[in-house]
Amino acid sequence: MTLETEPRPAPAPARPGNRRVSAALHRSPRLRLAGLLTAPAAWLILVYIAALAALLITALWTVDTFTGKVSTTWTFDNILTVTTDPVYQAITLRTLRIAVVVTLIDMVIALPIAFFIAKVADKRWEKLLIVAVLMPLWASYLVKAYAWRNVLAEGGPLEWLGAPVGLNSPGYSETAVVLTLAYIWLPYMILPLHAGFERVPDSLIEASGDLGAKPLATLRLVVLPILVPSIIAGTIFTFSLSLGDYITAQIVGGTTQMLGTVVYANVGAANNLPLAAAVALIPIAIIMIYLFVVRRTGALNNL
């Protein structure tokens, strides 16, 4: 353990009770660090890391069919079931499809607004627009899904809007899940893209223009390459958040099942925690693979 701060000799006249502790802390930066770090590090490791490790182990256990209790018999059955059973494969593929489509939709929507906020709007407006994008980011996830249940409802506003042009509301379906998730995670895409556009120096854009490139060519050849890490940073959010969803599927999905739906069902009604743990490992594995693939692009420093 190396420490930056060197102890320096100084008297410490504190209240008599605290005096000895204070003096000891003052003399030893290592002791101070230990005092600061012990509680939060212990919390994170004992609660969170222990929980994640236990999840991995539980996936290798099984449930006693008679007692319904988790029995600590080691087996790969759960892992095999979730990777080879066609039902789980179909659910995994559907969840992946939803996550990919949501990510693409958010990318398409976020690019123009992020560009406008960062490069076109004047500074006074920029701050206001950022807040405008940020506020609903913090509104409850549940309420946003619920809002879309209202939007998509039979006789709701979407039907009312679409009726004159002959469009129907998609009702509660996979399409509804995609729309709602795209809505909920949109700010997570706008913010990194905005930060990315901010990093593109104006001088570079002007130079490109001066050398005869049209705006679209400048966007494609100058701006986009600088923007790639930010785009990927945004996709990490929208992709991984969509992969783990189950509440939205429950609220607007009708019968649509996602990986999260299966996890929830197995924790609750089906009471098969080991199987639920094995299913939960799928999104973790997919996210890890995705992070591994994109690590070279520098996107991880943009999170």
Added chain:
Amino acid sequence: MKLSRSAKTILGVITGLILLFIYLPLLLVVVNSFNADRTFGWPPRSFTLEWWGRAVASEGVRDALATSVQVAVISTIISLILGTLLALALQRYSFFGRDVINLLVILPIALPGIVTGIALNNLFTTVLGVPLSLWTVIVAHATFCMVTVFNNAIARLRRVNGSLEEASADLGAGVFTTFVLVTLPQLRSALLAGGLLAFALSFDEIIVTTFTIGAGQQTLPVWILSNLFRPNQAPVVNVVAVILIVVSIVPIWLAQRLSSDSVAGTGAPGIGRGKIKKAKVSSAP
């Protein structure tokens, strides 16, 4: 970039439309909480305050509200203590494993909620054998709320260097006196902002909560979820949803005003920039 006037206008219009897309669904919930039609036929024909009256009178709603506040307050206090300690440790000292701890604190909000939820559920029920209760919810919430306090505190600590604390020590103040009279006042507004965000985060959390809450207990989001599919409760659910919007957005708005440091906590970049305010240092009495 030299964009033509029309290109700028088009971009502006697109931006406006996207903002409408972001706000209209939330606005719809607010309007529908006054919609006299109990199936929310659109457009609303007449308005009423009946649903608000019913929500206020509902015992289930009041109990859930009290539970939510209780959970949010206690998890905020825990995360304030742990987040501040962690920020001080990571910012003021360099030690082996610092980057790992840095990653660890972000992990609970970086992984999907369902992973955190089932991992903690499994820890409590299978490994520790603790029955699920409000306390397991509080432990879970504090774990992911810590990061908002940590982010705000460490952003502030990066700006104010340790020279004032050294001066305080040189002038004879003990470690605790220095912390109370020098460090804490410098951190005050950042901690208030972080605490407000933690409160908002905990108050409307649903996924981790459903996995860690005991049977029969309800926070406000859990109440909404369990009443969502009951047609006769729909109007009251709408009112509670509006309450949830207000209670989660007001603290964010306050936090935003309190500190231009960071309203992050999502880890999303680009939020923390803004004009740098010098931390106010109140003189010691």
